[in-house]
Amino acid sequence: MAKLTAVPLSALVDEPVHIRVTGLTPFQVVCLQASMKDEKGNLFHSQAFYRASEVGEVDLERDSSLGGDYMGVHPMGLFWSMKPEKLLTRLVKRDVMNRPHKVHIKLCHPYFPVEGKVISSSLDSVILERWYVAPGVTRIHVKEGRIRGALFLPPGEGPFPGVIDLFGGAGGLFEFRASLLASHGFATLALAYWGYDDLPSRLEKVDLEYFEEGVEFLLRHPKVLGPGVGVLSVCIGAEIGLSMAINLKQITATVLINGPNFVSSNPHVYRGKVFQPTPCSEEFVTTNALGLVEFYRTFEETADKDTKYCFPIEKAHGHFLFVVGEDDKNLNSKVHAEQATAQLMKSGKKNWTLLSYPGAGHLIEPPYSPLCPASRTPFVIPSISWGGEVIPHAAAQEHSWKEIQKFLKQHLNPGFNSQL
Structure with missing residues (x-):
């Protein structure tokens, strides 16, 4: 039988x-x-x-x-x-x-x-x-000052390495990656920044002081190990994560998944300084045979060719892990990551690792998640193509998730011995 x-x-x-x-x-x-x-x-x-x-x-x-x-x-x-x-x-x-x-x-x-x-x-x-949570992981709803999100703490007394988890253009609060990271021993703040609770309903500017408040909130928690924190980020979240790493000295380790190395669409504001968006070429927005919009060519004439638009990544004090899907149809992520690492090398820095995955798309998620090749996104019509081929994308998710944990462990607390 x-x-x-x-x-x-x-x-x-x-x-x-x-x-x-x-x-x-x-x-x-x-x-x-x-x-x-x-x-x-x-x-x-x-x-x-x-x-x-x-x-x-x-x-x-x-x-x-x-x-x-x-x-x-x-x-x-x-x-x-x-x-x-x-x-x-x-x-x-x-x-x-x-x-x-x-x-x-x-x-x-x-x-x-x-x-x-x-x-x-x-x-x-x-x-x-x-x-998405191991036994003993706790969730704390966060509504303190301007900060909105959810803090996930591993079981035990700690202190634990602290990480801020940022998503991108869909808005709202995504908790699945933060809760999973907490299950592996990291105190993780899933931080919303638009389209959630009383936050703005649309993202019109990136106020870095808001994210600075998030960092300070995390570091104040008695179960969070300082003196620095990490950032795990994707898409527009990775744009913000890079900007945070450059401007906030408390950022020790930054994971950037398929993000730009420049201000893409909304100005960044920090302590009176305004960092304006990079010009884009709307004529390079394409629609594929399935009627899905692809944005990955929109900065070909500006950011891809002229480094004057790039963030001054060499000013950052922490370490970087770039995770790139080479079949990303939303951003030319490989070019952006290569530009950023070239800037670091030119400055004599070795504080980075680049993981580039052929056949992987934009939405590189935790292991065994189904590939999402396209989906609807707020304020974008028609729907967006994210790219990716099923088998190589799955392999990229499995490999990168292990490397992300190793990277955060290494640079937030070398003595941290959590099982991966």
Whole structure:
């Protein structure tokens, strides 16, 4: 009798699962399916076909998928190859504390469409819980002074290395990365800066003093290890993270995921100084064959060619980790990161690491997250293409997440011995 097993049944979303099938007939072909719903009821699903061994077993750590949503040996392929039933839907966990994602894994006979309907009988199934918080992680709602966000603290007395987590153009408050980072031993402040609570409904300027308040708030907490903090940032958040690292001496380590090295659209203001946006070429905004807008060429005639628009990154005191998806369709991230590192080298600095991933898109998220190649974004019509190819993007997410943790650990507290 066929038996499907998955170990562990409950784990953090960045932990791998070992999926095996036993009790099949020798060389039997089966279909493995994964499905889950987000908090809004949107369905995500994937499938792959496998042939059993001579002893009637399938082991995803050893065996190659014959087809489906991916091919080859990919132990976690069923997770990162999931696609939304409703196009342009991004998988984003909102309630990180109370409800895990529940992933249904089914073992089925190979199926064929019959009169437009999929006919497939299930041989066995399991349900997995995928959490964004480890046991003992606490969440503190933050509404102090101007600061709005959520602080996640690891279990124990600490003190813990402190990190500010910044997202970009979607606005609001995203907590899934901060909660996961706290699960690995970092006191992490998910910091909102527009489109949340009583913050501005649109981002019209970047007030660096607001982010400075966030840094000071974090450093005041008794469980946060000073004297500096880190920044983990993506997209416009990475633009702000770079600006923070240059202007705020408390920033010790900055992770920049697919961000520009210049002011892109909203002026940055700090202590009376205004840093104006870089001119862009709107004629280089393109629409692809799917009707999705691509912005990655808009600074070809300005920032990509003229370094006078670039942030003076050489003035920063801390260390940088650049994470680049070479298939980013939203920003020319590879060029921007190469410009920034060239400036550092020209100044004789070695305070940087560049991770550049061929085939990875803009939204490089924690491991095993499904690729989001395009989605809707506030105030942008039509929808945005983020780029990325499924298999290399998944590999980039898995590798970069480990490197991000190592980098933050190394530069925030060399004696920090958390398990990665």
